[in-house]
Amino acid sequence: MVTLPSDKEAFIAHYDQSKDRLPGNNLAWLNEIRAKNIALFNDIGLPTAKTELWKFTSLNPLKKQAFSAPETSEPAANDELPRLMDSASSVRLVFIDGNYSDALSDSTLPTGVTMESLAAVLDNGNSDLNQERLSRPRAEEQPLVALNTALMADGYILSISKDVSLEKTIEILHLGSGKAESTHHTRNIISVGSSSKATIIEHNADHGENAYFSNAATDISVNENATLHHYRVQASNKSAFLVSSTEVEVGKGATYDSFLLNTGARLARSEINVSLAAENSACHLNGTYMGTDDQHCDITTRVDHKTPHTTCDEVIKGVLAGRARGVFQGKIIVHEQAQKTVGNQSHRAMLLSDRAEVDVKPELEIFADDVICSHGCTSGQIDEDALFYLRSRGLSQEQAQSLLVNAFLADAVEAVQNEDLKDLFLVRISDWLENNPNKPA
Amino acid sequence: MLEIKNLHAEVDGKSILQGIDLNINKGEVHAIMGPNGSGKSTLANVLAGRDDYEVTEGGIFFDGKDISELEPEERAGEGIFLAFQYPVEIPGVTNTTFLKEALNAQRRYRGEEELDGMEFVKMIRGKTKELGIKDDMLKRAVNVGFSGGEKKRNDILQMAVLNPKLAVLDETDSGLDIDALKVVAEGVNKLRAENNAILVITHYQRLLNYIVPDQVHVLANGKIRRSGGKELALELEEKGYADYSGEAA
Numbered sequence: 001m002v003t004l005p006s007d008k009e010a011f012i013a014h015y016d017q018s019k020d021r022l023p024g025n026n027l028a029w030l031n032e033i034r035a036k037n038i039a040l041f042n043d044i045g046l047p048t049a050k051t052e053l054w055k056f057t058s059l060n061p062l063k064k065q066a067f068s069a070p071e072t073s074e075p076a077a078n079d080e081l082p083r084l085m086d087s088a089s090s091v092r093l094v095f096i097d098g099n100y101s102d103a104l105s106d107s108t109l110p111t112g113v114t115m116e117s118l119a120a121v122l123d124n125g126n127s128d129l130n131q132e133r134l135s136r137p138r139a140e141e142q143p144l145v146a147l148n149t150a151l152m153a154d155g156y157i158l159s160i161s162k163d164v165s166l167e168k169t170i171e172i173l174h175l176g177s178g179k180a181e182s183t184h185h186t187r188n189i190i191s192v193g194s195s196s197k198a199t200i201i202e203h204n205a206d207h208g209e210n211a212y213f214s215n216a217a218t219d220i221s222v223n224e225n226a227t228l229h230h231y232r233v234q235a236s237n238k239s240a241f242l243v244s245s246t247e248v249e250v251g252k253g254a255t256y257d258s259f260l261l262n263t264g265a266r267l268a269r270s271e272i273n274v275s276l277a278a279e280n281s282a283c284h285l286n287g288t289y290m291g292t293d294d295q296h297c298d299i300t301t302r303v304d305h306k307t308p309h310t311t312c313d314e315v316i317k318g319v320l321a322g323r324a325r326g327v328f329q330g331k332i333i334v335h336e337q338a339q340k341t342v343g344n345q346s347h348r349a350m351l352l353s354d355r356a357e358v359d360v361k362p363e364l365e366i367f368a369d370d371v372i373c374s375h376g377c378t379s380g381q382i383d384e385d386a387l388f389y390l391r392s393r394g395l396s397q398e399q400a401q402s403l404l405v406n407a408f409l410a411d412a413v414e415a416v417q418n419e420d421l422k423d424l425f426l427v428r429i430s431d432w433l434e435n436n437p438n439k440p441a
Numbered sequence: 442m443l444e445i446k447n448l449h450a451e452v453d454g455k456s457i458l459q460g461i462d463l464n465i466n467k468g469e470v471h472a473i474m475g476p477n478g479s480g481k482s483t484l485a486n487v488l489a490g491r492d493d494y495e496v497t498e499g500g501i502f503f504d505g506k507d508i509s510e511l512e513p514e515e516r517a518g519e520g521i522f523l524a525f526q527y528p529v530e531i532p533g534v535t536n537t538t539f540l541k542e543a544l545n546a547q548r549r550y551r552g553e554e555e556l557d558g559m560e561f562v563k564m565i566r567g568k569t570k571e572l573g574i575k576d577d578m579l580k581r582a583v584n585v586g587f588s589g590g591e592k593k594r595n596d597i598l599q600m601a602v603l604n605p606k607l608a609v610l611d612e613t614d615s616g617l618d619i620d621a622l623k624v625v626a627e628g629v630n631k632l633r634a635e636n637n638a639i640l641v642i643t644h645y646q647r648l649l650n651y652i653v654p655d656q657v658h659v660l661a662n663g664k665i666r667r668s669g670g671k672e673l674a675l676e677l678e679e680k681g682y683a684d685y686s687g688e689a690a
Binding site: 383385386388389390391392393394395396397399400403404406407408410411 | 491516518523525528529531538542544582
């Protein structure tokens with residue numbers, strides 16, 4: 001068998017090369033879980049087509065690309081850094097190639113917010129981070145999270161204390177500096193204190209066009225009666241490989257509200273797992289994705305309704321041109337005791353080219369009998385009648401298509417409550433339509 | 442203004458129009474009547490330039506220019522407007538956005554200045570007032586959730602804004618009750634002028650009570666079989682199309 005540059009062995013070699021210089025290498029418990037997780041990764045290996053959760057997303061393009069072991073060098077900023085929101089309405093934290101940059105981040109955080117970099121916390125060794133907080137409920141299904149745990153070098157630990165209503169948005173920039181073939185495994189933790197409200201927007205962007213591999217894992221807890229709006233603009237370059245796994249625990253009366261706008265990366269996989277284990281907990285998992293050329297976008301979600309009176313809404317819309325491929329896997333599990341669950345899921349894809357493809361796998365597993373659940377998946381071409389109608393009024397083929405696609409995607413953005421961010425997402429959608437010429441066949 | 446010469450057209454390889462000749466001058470209203478399957482809607486779509494309709498022989502001349510190879514949007518820019526039998530719903534696009542984009546696209550095509558937001562709003566307010574259309578219709582998504590009558594009124598509004606030289610009304614009376622029909626006809630009549638023309642395509646005579654044509658043509662089996670004044674419509678109403686349906690091309 002041919003050994004590909006980034007097969008399992010390559011990542012294990014990364015671990016061997018870097019374990020002595022990873023942050024917190026003097027902490028015995030940490031070294032132990034790193035070792036345990038690399039062993040788990042060694043057992044499972046990289047996901048393949050036979051891995052149920054990765055049935056439609058092949059990592060072969062990743063395996064064919066050589067990557068170097070993660071580096072912990074100081075980030076260097078050269079050009080101006082992208083910013084989604086102005087500094088009056090946001091504070092920005094900056095990560096470059098996966099490493100936190102204190103110098104480039106805004107220095108003052110709003111009252112009630114603390115942020116520590118994972119590297120600093122592990123090196124200081126004096127945090128309450130422990131084995132339990134870094135373990136996942138279904139670790140054996142998540143080999144890339146295991147790899148992340150073994151190799152995590154930085155990330156953020158963001159805490160919002162209780163009874164805080166943040167006016168400013170926390171913007172987190174994940175910038176690729178253009179350093180070729182780098183890999184980064186970031187680990188993030190967000191906790192929102194009870195009765196607090198916060199908006200976090202993450203932004204993936206790049207200075208270069210080179211390939212790199214970002215493997216992120218984020219653990220979120222939204223405590224009693226709190227609301228977290230967690231948005232993400234994924235606009236990486238089209239050679240990048242981005243894999244992320246987010247695990248969310250929603251408390252009593254609390255809401256986790258997420259929106260993903262995905263336009264970038266050669267391959268992007270966003271996995272979000274939400275546990276609704278307390279009464280009146282709710283989640284919204286919304287998003288839009290746009291792909292062209294040979295881009296691949298995978299959105300995989302799982303919502304566990306574990307107690308009565310929990311709610312989940314999910315609206316995802318995608319548009320694919322060129323040879324792009326979209327994947328949507330949405331699992332809703334209503335556990336036996338979770339009566340009065342409301343779960344609604346919808347995924348709609350529009351294919352602008354004959355060679356674009358979308359694979360969907362909606363799954364409802366319902367073990368309770370008094371629930372309201374719905375799911376719907378559709379995919380199709382642009383409406384030819386509508387196209388002709390618009391053209392007959394003077395719009396060019398391109399303008400008409402752009403107007404229709406825009407309207408299709410904008411509908412999903414309606415779910416975003418923050419008007420500034422809603423506008424920002426709509427502009428991103430228009431920009432994408434303007435910059436990605438329609439490729440009908 | 443419009444000259445159709447020996448027009449042959451096919452849809453999916455099936456020959457539908459088999460040699461149509463028709464002249465429409467400025468300021469005239471013509472009606473084309475015919476039984477189902479006679480080619481009425483095909484003619485409307487061919488005039489507007491729909492993709493699947495292929496002209497195989499003859500030509501369409503508009504102000505002396507052969508337009509049979511032009512794209513639908515180019516024909517719109519030349520001044521042809523098709524009111525659809527069933528106006529299409531466009532979710533997520535408001536009437537205002539749609540009308541502004543359409544008008545400015547046509548103005549660009551003709552090398553005219555585009556209207557800015559303010560100019561457009563002023564213009565459209567004038568049109569809605571003139572036609573007695575409520576402004577809230579402008580904020581609604583194009584035809585979404587509109588009743589049959591509202592959709593047709595929306596077409597009239599589009600006509601008023603785009604001010605075409607030739608309006609082709611394809612079975613505009615479909616699905617309208619008599620009150621809605623009157624309102625739509627009234628709108629069309631308001632837009633009649635010396636320098637534009639209207640082609641009404643219909644199965645029934647009743648629309649022609651309200652939009653009175655200068656000439657009536659009977660289309661059957663892909664050809665115009667007879668032409669005459671408005672009294673021809675009344676004759677058809679009485680006798681039906683039996684005299685024409687037997688004739689093979």
